[in-house]
Amino acid sequence: MSRLQQLFARKPKDILNVYFTAGYPALHDTGKVIRALDDAGVDLIEVGMPYSDPLADGPTIQESGQQAIQNGMTLPLLFEQIAEVRQHTDIPLVLMGYFNPVMQYGEQRFFDRCAEVGIDGLILPDLPIYEYENFYQEGIEKAGLDISFLITPQTGDERIRQIDALSTGFVYMVSNSAITGAKSGISEEQIAYFERIRSMELESPRLIGFGISSHETFQTACQYANGAIIGSAYIRALGKGQPVDEATHQFVQQILKTPIPQD
Amino acid sequence: MIAVDERGYYGEFGGAYIPEMLYPNIEELRQRYLEIMQEETFQKQFHRLLRDYVGRPSPLYLAERLSEHYNTNIYLKREDLNHTGAHKINNTIGQILLAKRLGKKRIIAETGAGQHGVATATVCALMGMPCVVYMGAVDIKRQAPNVSRMRMLGAEVRPAESGSRTLKDATNEAIRDWINNPVDTHYIIGSAVGPHPYPDMVARFQSVISEEMQWQLEEHTGRAKPDAVIACVGGGSNAAGAYFHYLNEPDVRLIAVEAAGKGVHSGESAATSILGTKGIIHGSRTLLMQTKDGQIVEPYSLSAGLDYPGIGPMHAHLIASGRAEAISITDEEALKAAYFLSRKEGIIPALETSHAFAALDVMEYNSSDVIVICLSGRGDKDLETFINHFDDYQNGAL
Numbered sequence: 001m002s003r004l005q006q007l008f009a010r011k012p013k014d015i016l017n018v019y020f021t022a023g024y025p026a027l028h029d030t031g032k033v034i035r036a037l038d039d040a041g042v043d044l045i046e047v048g049m050p051y052s053d054p055l056a057d058g059p060t061i062q063e064s065g066q067q068a069i070q071n072g073m074t075l076p077l078l079f080e081q082i083a084e085v086r087q088h089t090d091i092p093l094v095l096m097g098y099f100n101p102v103m104q105y106g107e108q109r110f111f112d113r114c115a116e117v118g119i120d121g122l123i124l125p126d127l128p129i130y131e132y133e134n135f136y137q138e139g140i141e142k143a144g145l146d147i148s149f150l151i152t153p154q155t156g157d158e159r160i161r162q163i164d165a166l167s168t169g170f171v172y173m174v175s176n177s178a179i180t181g182a183k184s185g186i187s188e189e190q191i192a193y194f195e196r197i198r199s200m201e202l203e204s205p206r207l208i209g210f211g212i213s214s215h216e217t218f219q220t221a222c223q224y225a226n227g228a229i230i231g232s233a234y235i236r237a238l239g240k241g242q243p244v245d246e247a248t249h250q251f252v253q254q255i256l257k258t259p260i261p262q263d
Numbered sequence: 264m265i266a267v268d269e270r271g272y273y274g275e276f277g278g279a280y281i282p283e284m285l286y287p288n289i290e291e292l293r294q295r296y297l298e299i300m301q302e303e304t305f306q307k308q309f310h311r312l313l314r315d316y317v318g319r320p321s322p323l324y325l326a327e328r329l330s331e332h333y334n335t336n337i338y339l340k341r342e343d344l345n346h347t348g349a350h351k352i353n354n355t356i357g358q359i360l361l362a363k364r365l366g367k368k369r370i371i372a373e374t375g376a377g378q379h380g381v382a383t384a385t386v387c388a389l390m391g392m393p394c395v396v397y398m399g400a401v402d403i404k405r406q407a408p409n410v411s412r413m414r415m416l417g418a419e420v421r422p423a424e425s426g427s428r429t430l431k432d433a434t435n436e437a438i439r440d441w442i443n444n445p446v447d448t449h450y451i452i453g454s455a456v457g458p459h460p461y462p463d464m465v466a467r468f469q470s471v472i473s474e475e476m477q478w479q480l481e482e483h484t485g486r487a488k489p490d491a492v493i494a495c496v497g498g499g500s501n502a503a504g505a506y507f508h509y510l511n512e513p514d515v516r517l518i519a520v521e522a523a524g525k526g527v528h529s530g531e532s533a534a535t536s537i538l539g540t541k542g543i544i545h546g547s548r549t550l551l552m553q554t555k556d557g558q559i560v561e562p563y564s565l566s567a568g569l570d571y572p573g574i575g576p577m578h579a580h581l582i583a584s585g586r587a588e589a590i591s592i593t594d595e596e597a598l599k600a601a602y603f604l605s606r607k608e609g610i611i612p613a614l615e616t617s618h619a620f621a622a623l624d625v626m627e628y629n630s631s632d633v634i635v636i637c638l639s640g641r642g643d644k645d646l647e648t649f650i651n652h653f654d655d656y657q658n659g660a661l
Contacts, residue, residue, distance in 0.1 A: 051557075051558065052426065052558040052559045053426070053431070053435055053544070053559050055281075055282060055435060055438050055439065055442075055545075055546075056282040056284060056439075056442060058439075059425075062425055069558055074556045075556060075557075098543075099280060099543055100542045100543040100544070100553070100557045100559070101556055101557030101558070102557070103541070103542055103543065103557065104540075104542060104553065104555060104556060104557030105556075105557070125282045125283065126280045126281060126282050126543065126546070127280065128279060128280065128281060128283070128286065130270065130279075131278060131280065149283065150282065150283040150284070151283060152283055152284050152286075152287075152445075154284075154286075154287040154445055154446070155283065155286070155287070156287070159286075163283075174283070174284060177284065177442065177443060177444070177445045177446070178442065178443050179439050179442050179443060182443060
């Protein structure tokens with residue numbers, strides 16, 4: 001069982017998944033951020049690969065990516081940083097990012113290197129399932145990586161079933177029709193969507209992301225799925241100039257408030 | 264046979280590398296664009312508007328003084344005479360009719376030089392639909408007259424402030440808008456770029472250019488096929504239209520003219536066929552300018568419409584397979600060609616189009632050849648640039 005699958009087996013609810021951009025705020029903060037998130041009680045970490053043209057992201061993640069690229073972040077360096085931090089933590093690590101840098105690194109070489117440094121899974125938001133199945137599924141499976149695909153309020157039932165079947169990590173439920181960091185709060189319409197997906201009884205665990213930024217929104221999301229994903233709000237917290245450790249502990253504490261009992 | 268497959272691939276280029284948030288819109292388009300475009304009522308409405316509103320067919324003009332100078336036979340396909348002054352309106356008329364068929368209530372677009380933005384704002388006014396045009400903050404400054412035209416036509420022009428603040432970034436912002444407004448909005452992409460079916464859809468709407476060229480050439484010369492078709496390529500929409508009916512006629516040379524900016528290897532260029540490598544930009548697998556780490560490079564050209572780091576997947580395929588020849592033209596060469604055409608034929612071309620004319624100085628041809636240049640747009644919007652360089656031209660400093 002992969003680290004991701006072990007996590008979902010051990011902890012079926014209230015999973016806190018935090019996204020951050022590798023190489024942000026400073027180039028060598030990647031390992032520091034991962035260890036701080038792990039110490040603070042986060043269950044799963046998405047490591048964002050910075051990209052010049054992140055189509056699905058709002059200004060917060062765009063700017064953190066620009067900063068990271070300016071800092072000198074590259075995939076070869078990221079792999080070194082992950083390999084190093086992997087010696088200190090067992091937390092599941094998922095790489096998230098756009099497909100073009102993966103292509104330039106060499107797709108199979110990228111998958112193999114991920115596995116080698118201790119990455120557990122991938123989220124590649126602009127790699128659609130058609131291209132995945134036809135070109136990359138075999139290589140990703142061979143490397144032993146989990147993959148997670150996104151669904152949105154507009155995704156049809158049949159396609160949700162397909163995405164569920166192809167996802168070996170979790171199904172990433174985009175909470176609303178928006179880029180990252182755009183909206184906050186959860187509307188009744190979104191609740192109806194969460195309930196609809198819950199009633200489909202998917203095979204894969206579900207994590208809700210986009211617009212999750214507070215204790216309240218995290219709690220609400222956790223009522224309808226196995227957990228939730230926070231990105232932009234954490235990046236904003238990291239960007240305030242506080243030491244990474246402090247900023248991370250405060251942020252995670254604010255989200256969890258009272259520690260959620262472990263099963 | 265050069266044609267797109269069902270999944271949007273031209274050879275290895277194309278496809279739809281889009282986030283899931285865009286899937287329902289793109290899939291709806293993919294499943295319906297051909298069916299809608301082939302409807303008789305759609306065709307009627309499209310062609311009526313092209314005739315009565317755009318002013319088509321656009322003339323095919325034998326440029327005698329230019330032909331004499333180059334010692335060959337040069338015909339100009341006068342897309343500059345279309346309503347709004349460029350070929351862009353062919354596509355926006357088509358797409359807004361399609362958007363109405365799909366029940367969309369709001370239109371968004373990106374623009375570089377502003378020609379596509381103006382063409383979109385125009386058809387939105389015509390159809391009474393709200394229109395938001397994303398334009399790089401840098402381009403808003405250098406194409407001020409077109410910004411005013413869009414506003415006069417009732418469109419909201421939103422500056423793209425991210426990245427290089429040019430066409431690439433305007434496209435990113437338009438895509439983000441579409442992600443935020445997936446149900447009521449149609450995105451009118453202006454070039455033969457983006458996820459499938461956009462490159463094919465735009466090429467088909469622009470294909471009226473080569474459709475007319477065929478019978479017009481027949482009238483002028485007795486044969487429907489030229490020896491060469493020359494068009495400038497940023498994303499590649501006027502080239503796609505000018506090539507379309509000749510794609511599978513291997514004896515018709517297809518010449519794609521890119522912007523070399525200050526020189527192909529100057530670090531300030533947009534010559535994608537030379538500087539580009541395979542990758543993904545705006546949802547399409549194609550050739551693009553990028554670092555070895557896969558970060559997209561900021562392109563440069565004096566002309567805002569060619570200032571794009573990629574090319575459409577059809578063009579990537581045509582160039583990679585050797586079907587089309589790519590030529591790179593610098594800012595200076597393009598400016599010189601603009602002044603030259605103005606004096607020789609009394610036609611002030613757009614700066615983008617001027618690149619296509621400069622190709623005549625570097626390409627090989629025979630005196631008996633029939634060469635068609637797609638005169639994609641007129642130069643009114645570039646007057647300030649032309650005026651700024653006019654002394655250099657007069658002094659021979661260009």
